[in-house]
Amino acid sequence: MRMAPADAATAAARPMPEPRQETAPAARTPDLMAPRPFTVERVTRDVSDTFTLELRPLEGPPLAFQPGQFTMLYLFGVGEVAISVSGDPDRPERLVQTIRAVGPVTRAMTALKPGAVVGVRGPFGRPWPCAEIEGRDVVVVAGGVGLAPLRPAILHVLARRGQYGKVALLCGARTPKDILFRRDLRRWGGRLDTSVAVTVDRASAGWHGQVGVVTKLIGHAPFDPEEAAALVCGPEIMIRYTVQALNDRGVSLDRIYVSMERNMKCAVGFCGHCQFGGSFVCRDGPVFRFDRIADRFAVREL
Amino acid sequence: MTGETHGLDRILARHPFFDGMPEGYRVLIQGCAANAVVKAGDYVYREGEPADRFYLIREGRVALEVYVPGRKPIVVDTLGSNELMNWSWLLPPYRCHFDARALELTRLITLDAVCLRAKMDEDPVLGYAVYKRFAPVVAARLAAARRQLTDMYGAPGS
Numbered sequence: 112m113r114m115a116p117a118d119a120a121t122a123a124a125r126p127m128p129e130p131r132q133e134t135a136p137a138a139r140t141p142d143l144m145a146p147r148p149f150t151v152e153r154v155t156r157d158v159s160d161t162f163t164l165e166l167r168p169l170e171g172p173p174l175a176f177q178p179g180q181f182t183m184l185y186l187f188g189v190g191e192v193a194i195s196v197s198g199d200p201d202r203p204e205r206l207v208q209t210i211r212a213v214g215p216v217t218r219a220m221t222a223l224k225p226g227a228v229v230g231v232r233g234p235f236g237r238p239w240p241c242a243e244i245e246g247r248d249v250v251v252v253a254g255g256v257g258l259a260p261l262r263p264a265i266l267h268v269l270a271r272r273g274q275y276g277k278v279a280l281l282c283g284a285r286t287p288k289d290i291l292f293r294r295d296l297r298r299w300g301g302r303l304d305t306s307v308a309v310t311v312d313r314a315s316a317g318w319h320g321q322v323g324v325v326t327k328l329i330g331h332a333p334f335d336p337e338e339a340a341a342l343v344c345g346p347e348i349m350i351r352y353t354v355q356a357l358n359d360r361g362v363s364l365d366r367i368y369v370s371m372e373r374n375m376k377c378a379v380g381f382c383g384h385c386q387f388g389g390s391f392v393c394r395d396g397p398v399f400r401f402d403r404i405a406d407r408f409a410v411r412e413l
Numbered sequence: 414m415t416g417e418t419h420g421l422d423r424i425l426a427r428h429p430f431f432d433g434m435p436e437g438y439r440v441l442i443q444g445c446a447a448n449a450v451v452k453a454g455d456y457v458y459r460e461g462e463p464a465d466r467f468y469l470i471r472e473g474r475v476a477l478e479v480y481v482p483g484r485k486p487i488v489v490d491t492l493g494s495n496e497l498m499n500w501s502w503l504l505p506p507y508r509c510h511f512d513a514r515a516l517e518l519t520r521l522i523t524l525d526a527v528c529l530r531a532k533m534d535e536d537p538v539l540g541y542a543v544y545k546r547f548a549p550v551v552a553a554r555l556a557a558a559r560r561q562l563t564d565m566y567g568a569p570g571s
């Protein structure tokens with residue numbers, strides 16, 4: 112990967128911010144470890160193995176969050192998993208979380224019906240730097256269910272559209288059936304001030320959209336590489352290829368933010384489960400400025 | 414597909430394929446070129462046909478499909494504005510590898526490969542200039558196809 116030098120000569124030569132620290136320090140605060148009960152209000156099946164829960168606290172205030180933050184969602188008697196908030200940060204009354212069923216806990220969650228109660232801890236983690244990148248072009252690159260943690264950032268940006276330059280959303284999915292949030296994509300794509308491109312890895316002839324890897328979208332997307340900040344989330348291979356393609360187009364690594372996943376337990380920087388090189392994903396991430404972690408991407412099995 | 418040649422010099426001069434190519438060669442290649450328009454749903458070429466042309470897409474989008482008996486064709490790639498299409502004309506046996514179907518109204522420049530192959534044989538410097546523009550395209554498509562093979566969005570552990 113070519114390491115583009117920090118864009119010292121451009122008008123936007125201010126140093127790029129790191130995601131803000133939002134989490135209270137470690138497990139000194141006991142309620143960070145105690146789940147609050149939330150009722151399932153609605154369940155929506157998004158694509159075959161992915162569904163969205165809308166949750167409301169049984170009592171107490173709604174769960175305010177920053178785009179990119181996650182909760183620890185506890186299915187009583189089964190287990191607890193880290194899930195990003197996928198709802199609108201300006202409307203936190205309902206906690207919205209989009210889940211792909213991949214293992215015991217997430218699969219058991221597919222049986223949740225309205226009225227069921229789950230436990231919620233959080234929100235945790237450093238968010239997407241939505242406020243800090245005001246004034247820039249914004250490129251969002253999402254792979255598969257990676258669109259879920261990006262949805263709040265997209266909604267935040269579009270609700271303050273005038274604060275940003277060009278906005279490009281680039282989404283990759285496995286097949287047309289696996290495209291998440293189609294209704295949102297159509298709505299966002301219908302705006303004259305936002306460009307939306309979707310590509311799938313494979314399709315049959317009924318599909319009229321693009322076919323090919325998501326990185327192919329980066330070369331043609333309308334944004335100024337010297338001025339853009341990129342938000343990237345998806346499988347780790349996709350992140351690697353995407354960062355490379357963004358960097359090849361001229362987006363320096365300090366303007367690329369990625370959201371990382373590691374298995375979690377405490378989610379408050381205590382247990383070390385989520386270690387990623389010298390950081391804990393729950394406390395120092397999940398959103399990282401890529402130049403800070405680039406060295407770790409060159410190392411296998413971190 | 415309908416063809417015409419007017420305005421070609423202007424269109425070719427602007428196309429990235431000709432970036433950095435000596436004007437003399439561009440004029441030479443222009444001798445093998447024609448404009449074409451393909452309507453949505455129509456085929457530009459079919460798998461197995463002689464690869465006696467290649468294309469510069471001006472605007473529009475084309476799907477590369479594999480025909481499967483008794484099923485809908487599988488789309489393996491889509492190409493859009495400014496992309497090169499059909500590199501099979503460079504290598505024997507000069508046969509098209511896929512069906513190329515326009516997904517929307519598509520404007521193309523078609524280049525007569527038989528004519529160009531002869532000119533390239535006569536002038537290897539021209540040949541090299543053309544190969545230099547095709548090799549990165551072929552390499553990028555191979556890399557993209559291999560990434561598609563990783564099935565990166567597949568279920569973990571599957």
Ligand SMILES: Cc1cc2nc3c(=O)[nH]c(=O)nc-3n(C[C@H](O)[C@H](O)[C@H](O)COP(=O)(O)OP(=O)(O)OC[C@H]3O[C@@H](n4cnc5c(N)ncnc54)[C@H](O)[C@@H]3O)c2cc1C
Nearest residue numbers: 192193194195210211213214215216217372373397569570
């Ligand atoms: C910060 C953060 C945010 C997340 N946001 C979401 C989200 O919005 N929606 C969502 O569906 N999932 C999200 N995840 C992933 C989710 O936490 C895991 O899929 C979940 O823990 C799996 O638990 P399980 O018991 O169902 O399966 P497990 O038995 O724990 O895992 C089943 C399979 O999934 C793999 N796996 C487990 N955890 C992960 C992981 N973190 N990354 C990649 N593969 C994993 C395992 O290796 C195994 O092959 C997030 C993870 C993190 C760390």
Ligand code: FES
Nearest residue numbers: 378381382383393
């Ligand atoms: S999950 Fe315990 S330190 Fe991150």
